[in-house]
Amino acid sequence: DIQMTQSPSSVSASVGDRVTITCRASQGISSWLAWYQQKPGKAPKLLIFAASTLQSGVPSRFSGSGSGTDFTLTISSLQPEDFATYYCQQANTFPITFGQGTRLEIK
Amino acid sequence: QLQLQESGPGLVKPSETLSLTCTVSGGSIRSSSHYWGWIRQPPGKGLEWIGSLHYGGSTYHNPSLKSRVTISVDTSNNQFSLNLTSVTAADTAVYYCARLAVREPRGDVWGQGTTVTVSS
Numbered sequence: 001d002i003q004m005t006q007s008p009s010s011v012s013a014s015v016g017d018r019v020t021i022t023c024r025a026s027q028g029i030s031s032w033l034a035w036y037q038q039k040p041g042k043a044p045k046l047l048i049f050a051a052s053t054l055q056s057g058v059p060s061r062f063s064g065s066g067s068g069t070d071f072t073l074t075i076s077s078l079q080p081e082d083f084a085t086y087y088c089q090q091a092n093t094f095p096i097t098f099g100q101g102t103r104l105e106i107k
Numbered sequence: 108q109l110q111l112q113e114s115g116p117g118l119v120k121p122s123e124t125l126s127l128t129c130t131v132s133g134g135s136i137r138s139s140s141h142y143w144g145w146i147r148q149p150p151g152k153g154l155e156w157i158g159s160l161h162y163g164g165s166t167y168h169n170p171s172l173k174s175r176v177t178i179s180v181d182t183s184n185n186q187f188s189l190n191l192t193s194v195t196a197a198d199t200a201v202y203y204c205a206r207l208a209v210r211e212p213r214g215d216v217w218g219q220g221t222t223v224t225v226s227s
Binding site: 032045049050094098100 | 144153154155156159167168169170171203205207208211212213214215217218219220
């Protein structure tokens with residue numbers, strides 16, 4: 001199985017800050033990576049797929065980059081509604097695997 | 108607008124079988140471009156993919172769940188189902204159903220989730 005490791009596990013930031021979350025795959029997955037946002041009590045919401053393609057309706061302050069084994073999710077200017085937990089997911093091969101999550105908290 | 112809704116018992120006894128159904132509305136489960144899958148999330152923990160199927164018959168399971176998982180489709184009712192046998196407390200989780208693209212499987216539509224507790 002491909003292991004996905006996110007860092008940091010949690011981060012504190014303020015409204016307006018720029019935040020970057022990293023995801024590393026245990027082996028190369030080309031650009032087959034997705035990012036999700038999850039708020040408490042809610043289902044995950046797809047933000048980005050194919051490493052850098054923004055899902056329809058997702059604000060442009062979210063962006064993704066990377067290929068191979070190293071990927072990043074960047075939020076350019078945090079808004080109050082962005083405080084949530086973020087997960088990466090590799091879509092290269094079955095079994096599908098997720099990172100452990102990064103909790104983004106208000107400073 | 109495509110919607111998914113999970114249904115099933117919220118409480119299952121240890122060693123019994125967990126059975127959930129996902130009803131798809133606003134679209135057809137007979138999509139050649141999509142898988143239909145189950146993902147779970149234990150309390151306070153991260154996401155775990157359980158398995159996915161294509162209406163045409165292909166199925167994929169998480170090997171960590173070994174042979175306990177069966178995922179099936181009912182195209183006449185636009186539903187797909189999960190059976191997880193021999194459950195233990197470790198199977199207590201919120202269970203989500205989701206639609207995933209065949210090319211680069213990512214969950215673009217999710218159900219709201221249903222909480223299943225394994226307890227006697």
